[in-house]
Amino acid sequence: MKLCLFLKGVFLAVFILIFTPSVVIGQNNNPFVVVIDAGHGGKDPGAIGSFSREKNLNLDIALKLGKLITDHTDATVIYTRKSDVFVELNERAAIANRSKANLFISIHTNALKSKSYSGTETYSLGLARSEENLEVAKRENAVILLEDNYSTRYEGFDPNSTESYIIFEMMQGQYMEQSINLASYVQRNFASQCKRINRGVKQAGFLVLRNTSMPSILIEIGYISNRAEERYLNTESGKKAISSSIYNAFVEYKEDYEKKLNGKITQRAEMISVDNEETEVAEDPVETIKTTETTAVSKSRSTETKKNETIYKIQIIASVKPLKKNSSEFKGLKNVDYFKDKKWYKYTYGATSDYNEIKSLKKKMVDKKFKNAFIISFKNGKLLN
Numbered sequence: 001m002k003l004c005l006f007l008k009g010v011f012l013a014v015f016i017l018i019f020t021p022s023v024v025i026g027q028n029n030n031p032f033v034v035v036i037d038a039g040h041g042g043k044d045p046g047a048i049g050s051f052s053r054e055k056n057l058n059l060d061i062a063l064k065l066g067k068l069i070t071d072h073t074d075a076t077v078i079y080t081r082k083s084d085v086f087v088e089l090n091e092r093a094a095i096a097n098r099s100k101a102n103l104f105i106s107i108h109t110n111a112l113k114s115k116s117y118s119g120t121e122t123y124s125l126g127l128a129r130s131e132e133n134l135e136v137a138k139r140e141n142a143v144i145l146l147e148d149n150y151s152t153r154y155e156g157f158d159p160n161s162t163e164s165y166i167i168f169e170m171m172q173g174q175y176m177e178q179s180i181n182l183a184s185y186v187q188r189n190f191a192s193q194c195k196r197i198n199r200g201v202k203q204a205g206f207l208v209l210r211n212t213s214m215p216s217i218l219i220e221i222g223y224i225s226n227r228a229e230e231r232y233l234n235t236e237s238g239k240k241a242i243s244s245s246i247y248n249a250f251v252e253y254k255e256d257y258e259k260k261l262n263g264k265i266t267q268r269a270e271m272i273s274v275d276n277e278e279t280e281v282a283e284d285p286v287e288t289i290k291t292t293e294t295t296a297v298s299k300s301r302s303t304e305t306k307k308n309e310t311i312y313k314i315q316i317i318a319s320v321k322p323l324k325k326n327s328s329e330f331k332g333l334k335n336v337d338y339f340k341d342k343k344w345y346k347y348t349y350g351a352t353s354d355y356n357e358i359k360s361l362k363k364k365m366v367d368k369k370f371k372n373a374f375i376i377s378f379k380n381g382k383l384l385n
Helices: 002-019 054-072 089-098 131-146 162-170 176-194 227-234 236-262 355-366
Strands: 033-038 076-079 103-110 120-125 198-204 216-223 297-299 310-319 336-341 344-352 374-379
Touching: 033 054, 033 089, 054 076, 054 103, 054 216, 054 236, 089 103, 103 236, 120 176, 176 198, 176 216, 176 236, 216 227, 216 236, 227 236, 310 336, 310 355, 344 355, 355 374
Parallel strands: 033 076, 033 103, 103 216, 120 198, 297 336
Antiparallel strands: 120 216, 310 344, 310 374, 336 344
């Protein structure tokens, strides 16, 4: 009888150890998991440059980024693909969800009909606010046309129909803030480390981000349609600089995550210095602003306006950290102001009580530099909805 009870106890203990969910141990002890997604692959080449294909560039950067994370941090890396194979879009998100990942990073390379565009941009999920952003999403989503039964699998979604993208209006989700934070880190490192043109943090309706249940971003590492940038992206130094910049952004994000979770950093990761090989890249087709005014970022003086007077400004970017007055984020604009909205520093350009004047200023000076800029208004020092 005693032996029988003993064996039952042993069996019960083994059962608990095997079948108790790992979350019981406590989230603090779980490894940080990042899923790295190399866009396109196999029968889907992605964008095609003058001598290279997007799918190969994406994979090279993804593998280099994963190795940096594995070598220098305690994070676990999972790839959606490690070779030239075709992976369906919904399966990429499913891999991240099955892995209970903390982060999803999708690597892509941009392309436009215009050969002069260059630079990097990073997206979170949302509704595209400009035609250019929508076109990028359409191109990346068109891969589902290579899948069997795509209409059923994606619930009738047509990647070429503008109307299909309306569903992303309310799909920013609970991870929007974290996604934007990481995207901001990526863009800042690209600009400071790689000296790439910063095309900003944006939102668009990417199917690969739609079903992920964690903070997720899609990075466009450059324009394969620009020959100079294509050459840069295909050099070993260019690939190293791009992957190192994303890695440094990952380290910043992970440290923020651990501080919020534990109140401390579990293991300080090494930041990677980038030996960036400069490559001549064609200038963007944007208007150069000529002014003798000095650059300055000053706190908004909207509180100093006349009582009940509405003041219009153009919001150009938002950041979780204050930016320096000569930051490349401002793309040459002078006399940029900011105001604090909860934890966000929101940067504005222009200030007038004449709506037509601010509308004209936006069209003339801002729209070509900041595709997602929009007009906001203040009354008695308060931001109006």
